[in-house]
Amino acid sequence: MAKRVEATGVTAYYGSFKAIDSINLRVEPKTVTALIGPSGCGKSTFLRAVNRLHEVLPGARVEGSLTVDDENIYDKDVDVTAVRRMIGMVFQRPNPFPTMSIFDNVVAGLKLNGVRRKSVLQDAAEKALRSANLWDEVKDRLGKPGAGLSGGQQQRLCIARTIAVEPQVVLMDEPCSALDPISTLAIEELMFQLKDLYTIIIVTHNMQQAARVSDRTAFFSIEKTGDPGRLIEYDNTQKIFNNPSEQKTEDYITGRFG
Ligand SMILES: Nc1ncnc2c1ncn2[C@@H]1O[C@H](COP(=O)(O)OP(=O)(O)OP(=O)(O)O)[C@@H](O)[C@H]1O
Numbered sequence: 001m002a003k004r005v006e007a008t009g010v011t012a013y014y015g016s017f018k019a020i021d022s023i024n025l026r027v028e029p030k031t032v033t034a035l036i037g038p039s040g041c042g043k044s045t046f047l048r049a050v051n052r053l054h055e056v057l058p059g060a061r062v063e064g065s066l067t068v069d070d071e072n073i074y075d076k077d078v079d080v081t082a083v084r085r086m087i088g089m090v091f092q093r094p095n096p097f098p099t100m101s102i103f104d105n106v107v108a109g110l111k112l113n114g115v116r117r118k119s120v121l122q123d124a125a126e127k128a129l130r131s132a133n134l135w136d137e138v139k140d141r142l143g144k145p146g147a148g149l150s151g152g153q154q155q156r157l158c159i160a161r162t163i164a165v166e167p168q169v170v171l172m173d174e175p176c177s178a179l180d181p182i183s184t185l186a187i188e189e190l191m192f193q194l195k196d197l198y199t200i201i202i203v204t205h206n207m208q209q210a211a212r213v214s215d216r217t218a219f220f221s222i223e224k225t226g227d228p229g230r231l232i233e234y235d236n237t238q239k240i241f242n243n244p245s246e247q248k249t250e251d252y253i254t255g256r257f258g
């Protein structure tokens with residue numbers, strides 16, 4: 001079940017350094033939203049604030065509110081583990097658990113959630129691997145190490161691992177930046193299929209990719225080094241790429257800046 005994500009006044013710090021300032025962003029269910037902007041403007045910081053991964057770093061904190069449907073995930077009584085289960089994340093570098101088999105990688109989250117029954121795990125693994133467009137390539141080698149797959153396969157394995165627990169929101173931080181064009185296309189097609197089920201937020205430096213995969217695009221930027229990242233413009237992807245309202249957005253997407 002995809003859910004709406006709404007950030008209101010989200011500000012994040014690393015110690016005394018303010019990395020993003022007062023981000024307001026509403027992401028509708030069953031859409032892909034792309035976060036774009038120059039290096040250091042806070043895209044990853046924002047993404048990690050959305051599943052409460054930011055606060056894991058010593059001295060890091062978040063202000064503001066972040067609701068998923070109507071639940072504020074920063075409320076005091078919220079179970080952080082449950083939040084991270086509901087909001088899955090895929091990272092820039094494929095990071096399968098190196099010593100685990102392909103099968104164990106996919107079901108790792110389910111096992112953490114207490115699922116033990118072999119048949120349930122098998123069905124879930126097949127379903128997740130099929131959704132990640134990886135099943136046919138690995139079905140005869142599920143017991144082999146996940147680390148033995150190609151980079152693109154490893155990234156799809158990580159996506160399978162993320163969706164196996166049936167999250168409501170999937171965050172992807174430059175998921176294709178370590179991949180070749182064919183693997184990239186496979187992941188983009190996958191995003192297209194997955195958005196029927198999940199709310200997807202993707203960070204990308206690839207403008208063509210943002211234009212291809214996303215419904216909405218958010219452009220983040222910083223004024224100058226040391227300033228916090230701000231949301232400059234957020235609109236339908238078509239509008240952002242064809243007729244942005246802000247000069248800064250236009251400068252960025254046409255390559256005049258950043
Ligand atoms: N662990 C950290 N400790 C201190 N400052 C950090 C940390 N991680 C990021 N920052 C700073 O926070 C700001 C935002 O960084 P962030 O990684 O969110 O940017 P980004 O938009 O994802 O950049 P990129 O496109 O290069 O990935 C930058 O100034 C960065 O140097």
Ligand SMILES: [Mg+2]
Pocket residue numbers: 043044045173203
């Ligand atoms: Mg980043």
